[in-house]
Each structure stands twice: as structure tokens, then as C-alpha cells.
Amino acid sequence: MNLNEIAEKILQTDRIAVVTHASPDGDAVGSTLGITLALRELGKDVVVLSKEPAPLNLSFLPFYEEYGLEATIGEDRELLLALDCGNKERLSxxxxxxxxxxxxxxxxxxxxxxxGKLNYVDSDSASTAEIIFELMEALGVIPDQSMAQCLYTGIVSDTGSFRFPSTTAKTLRITAELLETGLDFSYIQRVLFSTSEFKRIKLLGRALMTLESHMDGFVSIMNLEANDFNILSISDRDSGDIVNYGLEPPEADVSVLLKEAEGFFRVSVRTKLQIDASSLCGKFDGGGHVRAAGCNIKAESLEEAKRLILEEIERMRSV
Structure with missing residues (x-):
């Protein structure tokens, strides 16, 4: 399947719904709102579906307020465009x-x-926003500054501001074209990477206090209890970047953040070189990228959850 075939199907359709995964991140929201703007420019009737609002730090994006208003496909919709979501169960x-x-x-x-009936999955792209840029080209839409704002947000979010190994020459070429719209990229960088609510900084402190080193420093593990989120009145989805701190020790190749839920633990994983984060999380029915992934681990205690994931990392190292 290529993007020209997908563009042809979209151009033949008038009433479209767009959806992405639950707990949407910058790439999910940026891709969704970017293609929504493009399709509306083509005269399409487009509805954004989501069970929840987008993260507050993305409120600068156009049509941000449409997130979380509708979650059911209207009977008049002819096509569902699902973005940045590996399996249908996670669609919001x-x-x-x-x-x-x-x-x-x-x-x-x-x-x-x-x-999907039509599928386009390019694991060489650093973000879904990159693919949406290419889809816009196939649709004949030249991104304006508002569309560029959305797509740039998606790209910098999923590349960690171009720090992650997923960043490619194509990523930078697309970014250059987006900047040519006059986009205020420094504002987006500041909001996404240099601005945090006081309670998010407090949450980071709680996680760092639990930091442990395992396998002679190869693995860093942190955890957050359910009570940490309750005391600070903060959602667990506001903890997404914390796991990255575990990779700062030079000897660390894997960083794991365990977040307590009811009867299980939500797990975020980041890796440097040796361990495939997606394969690791796949052992617990999760997934993601080679260097960033997530899953849920059913465990009665924090110690059991740690043991399960450490045993799997040890097994992967020995292969």
C-alpha cells in the first residue's frame, strides 16, 4: 500500500472521522490536528474522535478544543482515519x-x-507526523503555518527534540520545509521541553527518589505509587518524560518506570543500544518503538513487577 492510493480514497470521501490512541502524546495530537486542518482545506467534513482531552501543554495547537468532545462514529461518517496507534483496542x-x-x-x-482496510505503516519514519506531511503532499495540500505547527509538534515530540536515534535525514528535510512557513519553533520547544507545572516537577522528584541501579548499572528502575498521583492531583499520563532520566548514567542501557495501578503496573521503557524496547514490552503484550515502548504488567506487588521485567531483560541480554 502506498500513500497515493490512500490519498485517492480520501479524496473520494466527504465525511471523515479521525482518531488516535488513548492518552495521546504530541505526535498523536499533532498528526490528528494537522491532517484535520488539511482535509478541511480540501472541503472535507472532518470530526476528531477522542474519549479524553489532549494534554494541556498542547493547548496552543489549532482546534485543540475539539479533543474530547466526541467519541462515537456518527452514522453519516464514511471513513475512519486511525493515526499513530498500533492496535485497534487502544483507539480512543x-x-x-x-x-x-x-x-x-x-x-x-x-x-x-x-x-485497517488500507494500512500504511512506515517504521523508518521517526513520527507519524512525518507520514502525515507526505500524505499532505499526495493530497496536493501545501502545509500552512497552522498545519506546520501541528506537524512540527509531532516530530519534535517523538524525536525528543531530534535527540533520539529515530531521527533521520528525511526527518530534518521535512522539518526544514515546515520552518519555511515562518513557524515559531522556539516557542514550541519552550512549551514542550522547558515548561512544567510545579506538581509535575514534584512528581519527578518523587520518582527520582526511588531510582535503583540493577545489573551493574545496565538497568535503571524508578516507580510511582498510586498515592503519588493522588496527593499531587495529577494524572499518570503527566509522567511520560520521567523515564528518560534513568538513561543519564553512562552505564545505563535500559530505563524502566513502573506506575502502580489497580492489580497491575503501567510500564514505560527507554533504551540506548543493546535492548529493543518494543520487543521487551511485547513480552507483556505491549509495544512501541525500538528505543521507547510501554506495556502493562500484572503483578501483586512492586517487587514482583520488578522481578518479571528484570528477568526478561536478563534473558534478552544473554541471547
Missing amino acids: MERDGFDEIFKINIDHHVSNEMY
Whole structure:
């Protein structure tokens, strides 16, 4: 499947719904709002589906307020465009009408389950926003500054401001074209990477106090209890960047953040060189990227959750 075929199908369709994964990040929201702007410029009737609002730090994006207003596919919708989501269960929407509607699945996660009628999954792209840029080209849409704002947000979010190994020459070429719109990229960088609410900084402090070193420093593990989120009145999705701090020790190759839930632990994983984060999380029915992934581990205690993931890392190291 190529993007020209997908563009042809979209151009033949008038009423479209766009959706991405639950707990949306910068790439998910930037891609969704970017393609929404492009399709509306083409005269399409587009609805954004989501069970929840987008993160507050993305409120500068155009049409941010449409996130979380609708979650059910209207009977008039002809096509569902699913973005940045590896499996249909994680799509942030109600299931009414899902099986019947024509689905296009666009993603860059290697673990994608190809659940669309049409699928375009490019794991060589650093972000789904890159693919949306290319889709806009296929649709004949030249990104304006508002679209560029969305796509740039997606790209810098998933590349860690161009720090992650997923960044390619193509990533930078696309970024250069977005900057040519006059985009105020320094404002976006400041909001995404240099601005945090007081309670998020406090949450970071709580996590760092739990930092442990395992396997002679090869693995860093941190954890957050349910009570940490309750005391600070903060959502667990506001903890996304904390796991990156575990990779700062030069000897660390894997960083793990365990977040307590009811009967299980939400797990975020980041890696440098030796361990494939997606494969590691895949052992617990999760997935993601080679260097950044997530999963849920069913465990009765924190110590059990640590043991399970450390045993799997040890096994992967020995292969």
C-alpha cells in the first residue's frame, strides 16, 4: 500500500472521522490536528474522535478544543482515519460502528497490527507526523503555518527534540520545509521541553527518589505509587518524560518506570543500544518503538513487577 492510493480514497470521501490512541502524546495530537486542518482545506467534513482531552501543554495547537468532545462514529461518517496507534483496542473511541466503517490505518510503530482496510505503516519514519506531511503532499495540500505547527509538534515530540536515534535525514528535510512557513519553533520547544507545572516537577522528584541501579548499572528502575498521583492531583499520563532520566548514567542501557495501578503496573521503557524496547514490552503484550515502548504488567506487588521485567531483560541480554 502506498500513500497515493490512500490519498485517492480520501479524496473520494466527504465525511471523515479521525482518531488516535488513548492518552495521546504530541505526535498523536499533532498528526490528528494537522491532517484535520488539511482535509478541511480540501472541503472535507472532518470530526476528531477522542474519549479524553489532549494534554494541556498542547493547548496552543489549532482546534485543540475539539479533543474530547466526541467519541462515537456518527452514522453519516464514511471513513475512519486511525493515526499513530498500533492496535485497534487502544483507539480512543467508542466501538459503535467501528466494525462497519471503512478504516485507514497510518502509523510508524513496528508493532502495528494492520487492522485497517488500507494500512500504511512506515517504521523508518521517526513520527507519524512525518507520514502525515507526505500524505499532505499526495493530497496536493501545501502545509500552512497552522498545519506546520501541528506537524512540527509531532516530530519534535517523538524525536525528543531530534535527540533520539529515530531521527533521520528525511526527518530534518521535512522539518526544514515546515520552518519555511515562518513557524515559531522556539516557542514550541519552550512549551514542550522547558515548561512544567510545579506538581509535575514534584512528581519527578518523587520518582527520582526511588531510582535503583540493577545489573551493574545496565538497568535503571524508578516507580510511582498510586498515592503519588493522588496527593499531587495529577494524572499518570503527566509522567511520560520521567523515564528518560534513568538513561543519564553512562552505564545505563535500559530505563524502566513502573506506575502502580489497580492489580497491575503501567510500564514505560527507554533504551540506548543493546535492548529493543518494543520487543521487551511485547513480552507483556505491549509495544512501541525500538528505543521507547510501554506495556502493562500484572503483578501483586512492586517487587514482583520488578522481578518479571528484570528477568526478561536478563534473558534478552544473554541471547
